[in-house]
Amino acid sequence: MSTARPDVTGIEAPVYLHYHFTAGTAPARFLVRLREGLLSGQRCPRCAKVYIPARGSCPACGVPTTEEVLLPDRGTVQSFTIVHIPIPGNPIEPPYVVANIVLDGANISFIHLLSDCVNEAVRIGQRVEAVWRPPEEWDYAMDNIRHFRPLDEPDVPVERIGTLPVSGPAVPR
Amino acid sequence: MAITEKLSQEFELGFTYTRSTGPVVGRFLTGLRDGRVLGIRGSDGRVLVPPPEYDPVTAEALSDWVEVGQEGTVVSWCWVSEPRASHPLQQPFAWVMVRLDGADVPMIHCLQAPSAEAVSTGARVRVTWVAEPRGHITDIRCFVPVPGGVS
Numbered sequence: 334m335s336t337a338r339p340d341v342t343g344i345e346a347p348v349y350l351h352y353h354f355t356a357g358t359a360p361a362r363f364l365v366r367l368r369e370g371l372l373s374g375q376r377c378p379r380c381a382k383v384y385i386p387a388r389g390s391c392p393a394c395g396v397p398t399t400e401e402v403l404l405p406d407r408g409t410v411q412s413f414t415i416v417h418i419p420i421p422g423n424p425i426e427p428p429y430v431v432a433n434i435v436l437d438g439a440n441i442s443f444i445h446l447l448s449d450c451v452n453e454a455v456r457i458g459q460r461v462e463a464v465w466r467p468p469e470e471w472d473y474a475m476d477n478i479r480h481f482r483p484l485d486e487p488d489v490p491v492e493r494i495g496t497l498p499v500s501g502p503a504v505p506r
Numbered sequence: 507m508a509i510t511e512k513l514s515q516e517f518e519l520g521f522t523y524t525r526s527t528g529p530v531v532g533r534f535l536t537g538l539r540d541g542r543v544l545g546i547r548g549s550d551g552r553v554l555v556p557p558p559e560y561d562p563v564t565a566e567a568l569s570d571w572v573e574v575g576q577e578g579t580v581v582s583w584c585w586v587s588e589p590r591a592s593h594p595l596q597q598p599f600a601w602v603m604v605r606l607d608g609a610d611v612p613m614i615h616c617l618q619a620p621s622a623e624a625v626s627t628g629a630r631v632r633v634t635w636v637a638e639p640r641g642h643i644t645d646i647r648c649f650v651p652v653p654g655g656v657s
Contacts, residue, residue: 338539340532340533340536341527341532341533341535341536341539341641342526342527342532343524343525343526343527343532344524344525344527344535344641344642345522345523345524345525346523346524346525347520347521347522347523348520348521348523349518349519349520349521350518350519350520351516351518352516352517352518352519353514353515353516354514354515354516354517355512355513355514356513356514360513361511361512361513364513365511365513421522422520473513
């Protein structure tokens with residue numbers, strides 16, 4: 334008789350959301366450029382802020398953005414967290430650093446992995462550069478960049494993060 | 507620059523939640539696992555299935571357990587002609603509000619029936635169980651009509 338089994342104290346209640354994502358004009362341009370090893374943003378015609386990845390309009394001004402701006406693959410740590418807890422399905426072994434990185438010439442950050450570093454030494458304002466996968470592995474995907482790694486450059490003062498000019502050629506090295 | 511490529515991709519976002527059931531829902535699910543349907547008696551004497559932890563009138567904690575029958579009466583229903591992947595049955599079925607014998611309120615579950623014409627308010631139905639119950643509402647695989655049964 335099954336009544337000898339312990340009482341039920343919990344259940345699995347997973348939720349799965351199935352998406353079919355189609356990139357719009359601006360995200361498609363970002364992804365097509367990314368497959369070429371280029372980081373493509375857009376500049377707002379009104380406030381001149383540069384967004385990457387661009388969504389096709391300025392979130393502050395509400396106007397369409399069409400001007401493409403190619404950005405270098407170096408930037409600054411705007412914020413970061415050290416992940417100690419494994420996430421199901423994520424192959425990266427904790428502890429690892431996830432950082433908000435602002436590329437030089439951009440005014441908004443995106444999230445990426447920060448590696449080849451001493452986790453405890455990561456700091457806001459730290460200079461970083463992209464480490465790309467080999468070109469033959471490039472796809473329409475942000476993980477064409479394997480991760481970012483520290484650059485041996487002076488830190489950027491907090492008030493200047495996200496305001497730097499374009500720093501160099503917009504081509505992967 | 508004109509982008510002519512249409513970029514589309516399927517992807518799945520999953521939230522692998524687990525939930526603690528608490529003493530009342532846990533006991534209800536334990537009952538299902540053991541092939542029994544348990545309700546709880548409220549302060550007004552009504553037998554409530556599935557059992558709530560607290561009385562709907564007085565908000566007092568409830569503990570007066572009552573096993574109810576595995577047959578009941580359809581109080582309300584809705585035919586699903588095109589089941590979706592997450593539905594409990596993959597052929598057309600009915601969502602039904604079933605008041606089990608011995609209970610005073612209906613509970614929602616699914617009813618397997620050959621067609622919408624075979625379902626009616628007042629129809630008699632009974633529980634069918636899955637082969638390997640695990641302590642989940644889906645241990646009741648579905649309800650099925652009781653032949654000739656209309657109350």
